[in-house]
Amino acid sequence: MHLLTEPFEFAFFPYALWAGVFVGALCGALGVFVVLRRMSYIGQGLSQSVLGGVAPAVLSGIDPYLGAVAATIVAGLLINRVGRQHGVRPDAAIGIVSTVLFAFGVALVSANRDRAVNLNDLLFGNILGVDSSDITLVAATTAVLAIAGFVFWKPLTFTITDAAGASAHGIRAATVEAAFTIALAAAVVVSIRVVGVLLIAAVIVIPASTSRLFGRSLGPVVIAAAALGAAAAVVGMFVSFHVEIASGPAIVLASGAGFALALIASTLSSVLLVRRARAAHA
Amino acid sequence: MSSPILAFDGVTAGYRGKPAIEAVDLHIQPGELVGIVGPSGSGKSTLLRAVTGTTDIYAGTVTLHDRRVRAGHPTRDIGFVPQLALVEPDTPLRAADAVLHGLAASSRRVPWYSKAERAKASALLERLGLAGYERQPIGELSGGQQQRLLLARAMIADSSLVMLDEPTSGVDLQTLQDILGLLDELNRAGTTIVLTTHDLNWVAASLPRIVCINQRIVADGAPADVMTAEVLERTYGASVRIVRDGDRILVTDDRPHAASTSEAR
Ligand SMILES: Nc1ncnc2c1ncn2[C@@H]1O[C@H](COP(=O)(O)OP(=O)(O)O)[C@@H](O)[C@H]1O
Numbered sequence: 001m002h003l004l005t006e007p008f009e010f011a012f013f014p015y016a017l018w019a020g021v022f023v024g025a026l027c028g029a030l031g032v033f034v035v036l037r038r039m040s041y042i043g044q045g046l047s048q049s050v051l052g053g054v055a056p057a058v059l060s061g062i063d064p065y066l067g068a069v070a071a072t073i074v075a076g077l078l079i080n081r082v083g084r085q086h087g088v089r090p091d092a093a094i095g096i097v098s099t100v101l102f103a104f105g106v107a108l109v110s111a112n113r114d115r116a117v118n119l120n121d122l123l124f125g126n127i128l129g130v131d132s133s134d135i136t137l138v139a140a141t142t143a144v145l146a147i148a149g150f151v152f153w154k155p156l157t158f159t160i161t162d163a164a165g166a167s168a169h170g171i172r173a174a175t176v177e178a179a180f181t182i183a184l185a186a187a188v189v190v191s192i193r194v195v196g197v198l199l200i201a202a203v204i205v206i207p208a209s210t211s212r213l214f215g216r217s218l219g220p221v222v223i224a225a226a227a228l229g230a231a232a233a234v235v236g237m238f239v240s241f242h243v244e245i246a247s248g249p250a251i252v253l254a255s256g257a258g259f260a261l262a263l264i265a266s267t268l269s270s271v272l273l274v275r276r277a278r279a280a281h282a
Numbered sequence: 283m284s285s286p287i288l289a290f291d292g293v294t295a296g297y298r299g300k301p302a303i304e305a306v307d308l309h310i311q312p313g314e315l316v317g318i319v320g321p322s323g324s325g326k327s328t329l330l331r332a333v334t335g336t337t338d339i340y341a342g343t344v345t346l347h348d349r350r351v352r353a354g355h356p357t358r359d360i361g362f363v364p365q366l367a368l369v370e371p372d373t374p375l376r377a378a379d380a381v382l383h384g385l386a387a388s389s390r391r392v393p394w395y396s397k398a399e400r401a402k403a404s405a406l407l408e409r410l411g412l413a414g415y416e417r418q419p420i421g422e423l424s425g426g427q428q429q430r431l432l433l434a435r436a437m438i439a440d441s442s443l444v445m446l447d448e449p450t451s452g453v454d455l456q457t458l459q460d461i462l463g464l465l466d467e468l469n470r471a472g473t474t475i476v477l478t479t480h481d482l483n484w485v486a487a488s489l490p491r492i493v494c495i496n497q498r499i500v501a502d503g504a505p506a507d508v509m510t511a512e513v514l515e516r517t518y519g520a521s522v523r524i525v526r527d528g529d530r531i532l533v534t535d536d537r538p539h540a541a542s543t544s545e546a547r
């Protein structure tokens with residue numbers, strides 16, 4: 001039991017744990033819709049784009065967080081718009097928008113070598129730097145998006161599974177898609193602190209994919225993905241504390257291990273089903 | 283005459299500046315059952331999309347329930363069955379939930395559907411021969427079953443207008459007859475129905491009114507008047523032979539010894 005209680009002797013740990021849980025649950029739940037829209041790399045794209053806002057903010061003395069928020073939302077809307085264009089697939093839209101914004105950020109940083117811009121926290125996350133105001137932000141974002149998800153569950157699920165059908169049935173599908181992209185951008189921004197830019201796609205895609213291996217209905221799949229995301233965060237935080245590896249990779253590794261186990265279980269169960277059917281029809 | 287439920291007045295519509303239908307005038311009265319026929323690419327789907335606001339309108343007006351349709355704005359009070367595009371087998375969406383999507387715009391309860399709404403979805407699935415499939419993921423249904431599911435989705439809101447894009451293509455004869463029977467029943471109960479088809483013999487000939495289209499409207503009226511060799515040649519650009527047997531009209535190709543009476547595609 002010492003393994004579980006020891007971390008709490010450090011003041012930062014409960015903060016970090018809660019932040020991880022909220023980020024894991026939020027990104028996990030949103031990830032289901034992302035995966036269904038075949039935009040698995042949108043999280044990665046949005047988070048890369050962040051640099052395009054953080055760099056100019058830092059250089060002009062504005063709060064980098066504001067720069068990050070602005071860049072992510074602009075990137076999300078651009079990806080949404082470009083991906084809609086005839087001849088551009090969503091995955092290409094993600095690639096174009098995010099790399100151009102990233103390049104813009106890198107260009108600014110390289111032009112201002114004399115002024116140190118520390119990108120380490122941005123790239124890898126710095127859970128040790130999480131304080132109570134960060135927790136409030138992450139928790140509030142999670143709460144707002146959870147409520148929005150409840151209220152708009154019907155148009156959201158219709159649009160994500162069949163956008164053309166939804167607009168023919170009186171749903172403003174384009175508005176729903178844009179709103180979803182903004183929600184995702186908000187989730188990415190609040191998550192960067194914890195997992196960093198480089199690993200954000202993982203917290204979005206892995207829990208959702210694990211949950212989809214078994215789920216046959218959208219509601220339970222979303223809830224399970226949120227739970228898996230939160231669980232991976234908890235496991236990752238404890239491992240990170242004891243093994244002394246960075247929290248972001250620890251969370252992703254825990255999530256990946258969960259996916260691997262689920263994959264094995266799902267493979268075994270289909271093998272068993274085939275065997276049983278063969279036996280029944282032998 | 284009462285005012286039409288759906289009216290096209292001089293409508294030219296298409297995609298990215300290129301018209302797919304031109305100068306279409308078409309008035310549909312409440313309670314009608316109308317078939318739109320024409321070869322592939324003749325603009326049948328575009329005609330329906332002009333009503334759902336999902337194509338660009340370059341000239342003329344589409345009026346639905348006395349309100350002008352604007353591209354990109356959602357329409358109310360329509361049930362729509364899109365041309366069938368099979369969904370991925372692993373889509374996590376159960377059949378009953380897919381049917382309930384037909385109520386997404388009008389249902390007020392948050393976030394779940396009411397018991398009464400769920401019961402209605404089950405009843406519709408049963409009526410469409412999908413009893414017991416409520417909890418089946420939609421991707422695990424066959425093509426014909428998915429087609430019937432989409433019909434249930436279009437019917438659940440009791441919309442006064444139901445539009446169907448090729449509801450009978452790719453379904454077996456039994457399903458085809460079930461669907462036509464159901465549409466007939468729905469129409470008798472007062473629903474206005476517009477469907478597209480390229481099936482002249484099984485579908486078009488059995489409808490009270492058909493509209494032949496090939497970018498422009500070629501003919502509009504009862505099958506007995508419209509289904510002539512001359513009209514169909516202008517619609518399909520292929521020569522055909524019409525065989526009349528009392529009330530039945532049969533379209534075949536005009537090659538000698540042609541045994542096939544299959545649809546002109
Ligand atoms: N999304 C689209 N973008 C561009 N052109 C399209 C699109 N959909 C249809 N078209 C074109 O519009 C014309 C009419 O198509 P459509 O209405 O689908 O015909 P039908 O349903 O009768 O087969 C065709 O020439 C087709 O190539």
Ligand SMILES: [Mg+2]
Nearest residue numbers: 326327365447
């Ligand atoms: Mg079509």
